[in-house]
Amino acid sequence: MKKFPLIAFVLIVAVVISACGSNGNTKTNNKPSGGEGTKTDAKKIIVGTGNDFTQIAYLDDKGHLTGYDVELIREIDKRLTQYEFEFQTSDFSNILLSLETKKIDLAAHLFEKNPEREQKFLFNKEPYAYWRNKIVVAADNNDPIKSLDDLKGKKVLVGPTSAQAQILENYNKANNNAIEIVYQQNDANDEVLQVSSGRVYATLSADFLLAITDPQGKLKTVGDPLDEGNILYVFRKDDPESQKLSDDVDATIKELKADGTLKKLSEQWLKKDFSK
Numbered sequence: 001m002k003k004f005p006l007i008a009f010v011l012i013v014a015v016v017i018s019a020c021g022s023n024g025n026t027k028t029n030n031k032p033s034g035g036e037g038t039k040t041d042a043k044k045i046i047v048g049t050g051n052d053f054t055q056i057a058y059l060d061d062k063g064h065l066t067g068y069d070v071e072l073i074r075e076i077d078k079r080l081t082q083y084e085f086e087f088q089t090s091d092f093s094n095i096l097l098s099l100e101t102k103k104i105d106l107a108a109h110l111f112e113k114n115p116e117r118e119q120k121f122l123f124n125k126e127p128y129a130y131w132r133n134k135i136v137v138a139a140d141n142n143d144p145i146k147s148l149d150d151l152k153g154k155k156v157l158v159g160p161t162s163a164q165a166q167i168l169e170n171y172n173k174a175n176n177n178a179i180e181i182v183y184q185q186n187d188a189n190d191e192v193l194q195v196s197s198g199r200v201y202a203t204l205s206a207d208f209l210l211a212i213t214d215p216q217g218k219l220k221t222v223g224d225p226l227d228e229g230n231i232l233y234v235f236r237k238d239d240p241e242s243q244k245l246s247d248d249v250d251a252t253i254k255e256l257k258a259d260g261t262l263k264k265l266s267e268q269w270l271k272k273d274f275s276k
Helices: 006-020 068-079 092-100 115-120 163-174 191-196 240-258 261-270
Strands: 043-049 057-059 083-089 106-112 121-123 129-138 155-158 180-183 202-206 219-236
Touching: 043 068, 043 092, 057 068, 068 083, 068 106, 068 240, 068 261, 092 106, 092 115, 092 121, 092 219, 115 121, 121 240, 129 163, 129 191, 155 163, 155 191, 163 180, 163 202, 163 219, 191 202, 191 219, 202 219, 219 240, 240 261
Parallel strands: 043 083, 043 106, 155 180, 155 202
Antiparallel strands: 106 219, 121 219, 129 202, 129 219
16 A cells, blocks of 8 residues: 655645634624733623724724724723623624524614614613704705605615615505605615716715715705604613613713713714714
């Protein structure tokens, strides 16, 4: 029998070791800058968010996950020593599904509470931001637009499963599908191009977003507020551990409001204090 070459044996062992070390984990480490180590005996919490919502949850030019939602969770992580938070990113439309299927423990992506979501999920009680949803059109659009009634027969762009989509869907249920809803195919934040080019007539947006997504002023808000949103975190419903986590997060948000940290983060990332 021929002797098995030593070099071949070494190569095979190396391949096996490499394969065993790769587990396909797509989670993103959220350790705050500064070198803090892993918390001893802390309960790991997987936080679901996105990675391409500019200033909210996105990858910077070095490929690091950052933004308002991300940095706020990191601040909460620092203060809750009994937990260790870790991010897992996905498309916005899949975040709540991941929560429902127990792939994540907490959803953080500017979620607003509405009756449809409240049937399935638990929301914490202390908002970490507040704003109003309004109709957004091209800056040179001079049509008299005051409410959703003025959008009948027109194309309006919204993200699937978003609070803005729910506003339009509820309106259409009561008005024989009077508005043509156009759903974004991705999270590329292309509202400015779609509306300013005339591909769609309008979009709906929280009032803080234009300063972030449209610094050149190609769009404008019109009409009365459609609703006022309390921005909250989302947890699994009817789950004692989720309830405990929600209560702990609420207590920490109150601390962050009291010491001015939440205001500072809002002004840094949203260009205005939306914390009160």
